[in-house]
Amino acid sequence: MNAPLPSRLSWWLLLILACVAGCRGPASAHFRYEPAIVELSGTVSMQEAFGPPGYGETPAQDRREKYLLLTLDTPICVTGDPASAANAQGESNVKAVQMVYGVNHPFQQEWVNRHVSVTGTLSHAVTGHHRTPVLVQVTATRLTGSDSTKNK
Numbered sequence: 001m002n003a004p005l006p007s008r009l010s011w012w013l014l015l016i017l018a019c020v021a022g023c024r025g026p027a028s029a030h031f032r033y034e035p036a037i038v039e040l041s042g043t044v045s046m047q048e049a050f051g052p053p054g055y056g057e058t059p060a061q062d063r064r065e066k067y068l069l070l071t072l073d074t075p076i077c078v079t080g081d082p083a084s085a086a087n088a089q090g091e092s093n094v095k096a097v098q099m100v101y102g103v104n105h106p107f108q109q110e111w112v113n114r115h116v117s118v119t120g121t122l123s124h125a126v127t128g129h130h131r132t133p134v135l136v137q138v139t140a141t142r143l144t145g146s147d148s149t150k151n152k
Helices: 003-022 145-150
Strands: 030-031 038-050 062-079 091-101 116-124 134-143
Touching: 038 091, 062 116, 062 134, 091 116
Parallel strands: 030 062, 091 134
Antiparallel strands: 038 062, 038 116, 062 091, 116 134
């Protein structure tokens, strides 16, 4: 038996508000996926996770993969892009993002355990090698705070 229309509408409204509530408030900044350019700040760390073949299902046989993590100063929300299969899903209360560096802007080991500001584009995780729901493809990195005298 179906619920009356007002009850169904109220339920959907509550569900929508609950989803949106994770991105409300002064503590969350709002961003969009690529091609939008973003600037994020936080502390860089080197992490290790299980890789192929089992990604943790067979720890004795799985490779260990290192990846870079930016623990954000402030949680962010990322709005999904319904026109993009890879970036359709939005994320709220994102506290850390995996950092991806390319040949045009290589990672510098001296940034590990330091506070930085990075510029780049955001994308949603799509493979087993992606360790956080949101990744940042970094195009510029700048040491900040007490580390700012050694900018690269």
